[in-house]
Amino acid sequence: MNRLLTPLVYLKVRHPVKIWYSVIYPIMFSAPLSALLVFAPIEYTVVGDNGLVETFNALLALLIGFFIAALAAVASFDRAGMDAAMLGDGATLSLPDRSEPLVLTRRMYLCLLFGYLTLATLATYIVFAIANVMLASVSPPAVGLSAGTYALARGGFIFVYCFLIGHILSHSLLGVYYLAWRTVIFEKKVLGNE
Known part of the structure; x- marks a missing residue:
């Protein structure tokens, strides 16, 4: 079981701005979207055919393949700079x-980032695909909820789902930024490194 959850090691990575990508940006994404x-x-429709979850899960299904491909590319990318320490306040990991x-x-x-994104996206996809199937036919009277309680549960469900989507997207964009700009263009053009 330990090996299956190894990508969660990314959660132990420390960096001064990591909280922005893990919590603040996802809240900035999910709060207004949820509202x-x-x-x-x-x-x-939130759940069921053509609902919010089904629509976003289609995106998550595509991202899983992208993250696996990105992980493979990063692991085998033949460039000396890839094995150098990160510039500025580097990320650290306590072992x-x-x-x-x-x-x-x-x-x-x-590698830690894209491994984590693969697992987080896969888990989000599976959990909410199951929720989508199970909750598709649920209505307030069917589960004995008042209209107010049902609305509160629905709002909480939407917020959690949007937060997870925002969390995955903010880390995805961080990974793309790092690959597309920091690793290649920034260091070569600005710093003069080859």
Whole structure:
């Protein structure tokens, strides 16, 4: 079981701005989107056919393949700079067998990031696909909920789902930024590194 959850090691990575990508940006994404969805003046389906979960899960299914491909590319990317320490405040990882935190190289960080994104996206997809099937036919009277309690549960469900989507998207964009800009263009053009 330990090996299956190894990608969660990314949660132990420390960096001064990591909280922005893990919590703040996802809240900035999910709070207004959830409010818009909860208080929307139009009728729409959250779960079931053509609902919110089904629509976003289609995106998640595509992202899983992208993250696996990105992980393979990063792991085998033949460039000396990939095995150098990250510039500025580098990311670190505390390991039980080391007294000092491990300073991550670009390759290490990106492998941890894309491994984590693969697992997080796969887990989100599976959990909400099951929720989509199970909740598709649920209505407030069927489960004995008042209209207010049902609305609160629906709003909470939407917020949690949007938060997880925002969490995955913010880390995805961080990974793309790092691969597309920091690792190649920034260092070559700005710093003059080859």
